[in-house]
Amino acid sequence: MNYELNSNDEITKLIHTINVFYWIDLQEYVKSIPYGRISNKEDVNLVIQENNGTCSSKHILLKRVAELNHIPNVKLIIGIYKMTKNNTPKIGNELSKNNLDYIPEAHCYLKINNTVVDCTNIDSDFKKIEKDILKEIEVSPQEAIKFKTHYHQNYIKEWLQNHNINFSFNDIWRIREQCIQNLSQ
Numbered sequence: 556m557n558y559e560l561n562s563n564d565e566i567t568k569l570i571h572t573i574n575v576f577y578w579i580d581l582q583e584y585v586k587s588i589p590y591g592r593i594s595n596k597e598d599v600n601l602v603i604q605e606n607n608g609t610c611s612s613k614h615i616l617l618k619r620v621a622e623l624n625h626i627p628n629v630k631l632i633i634g635i636y637k638m639t640k641n642n643t644p645k646i647g648n649e650l651s652k653n654n655l656d657y658i659p660e661a662h663c664y665l666k667i668n669n670t671v672v673d674c675t676n677i678d679s680d681f682k683k684i685e686k687d688i689l690k691e692i693e694v695s696p697q698e699a700i701k702f703k704t705h706y707h708q709n710y711i712k713e714w715l716q717n718h719n720i721n722f723s724f725n726d727i728w729r730i731r732e733q734c735i736q737n738l739s740q
Contacts, residue, residue, distance in 0.1 A: 562623040585674045591739045610675040614663040615696045630666040637687040646734035661707035
């Protein structure tokens with residue numbers, strides 16, 4: 556259902572300034588915003604103001620707007636998946652250069668009426684990573700801001716230990732950061 560965004564809050568008013576007034580239109584608009592980190596991850600209004608955002612900041616913004624506008628059945632999800640060159644081609648050759656098949660990556664998306672909606676960019680296709688999902692949890696927007704990195708890092712530390720991978724956590728995180736940087740280009 557295409558809900559009207561009619562709340563009188565700061566985020567909804569900001570969205571109205573870009574001539575977006577409906578939930579479906581907001582999802583499409585957010586998809587079209589270039590991928591990249593905002594200057595302050597605690598202020599998701601910057602997704603609109605800076606015309607930039609990651610999977611986290613974009614979906615946190617959407618979840619907050621859904622809450623403020625009483626749009627039902629919208630869940631914010633953090634999924635850990637096996638990030639490979641096949642399912643995330645823009646990461647470049649970092650994994651193969653380091654003889655890694657994959658790195659566990661945390662990805663944010665929505666579940667609306669239990670259907671995955673990924674507004675990371677216009678090319679986002681959850682089906683590309685669906686079979687590689689290792690774990691999913693539902694979080695609130697407030698939790699996602701502070702919790703996602705900690706949750707992701709702990710998952711990687713356990714993965715390194717449980718799979719006897721011959722890299723330090725810092726090495727894996729550096730490789731992962733280069734992959735994410737490649738996505739932004």
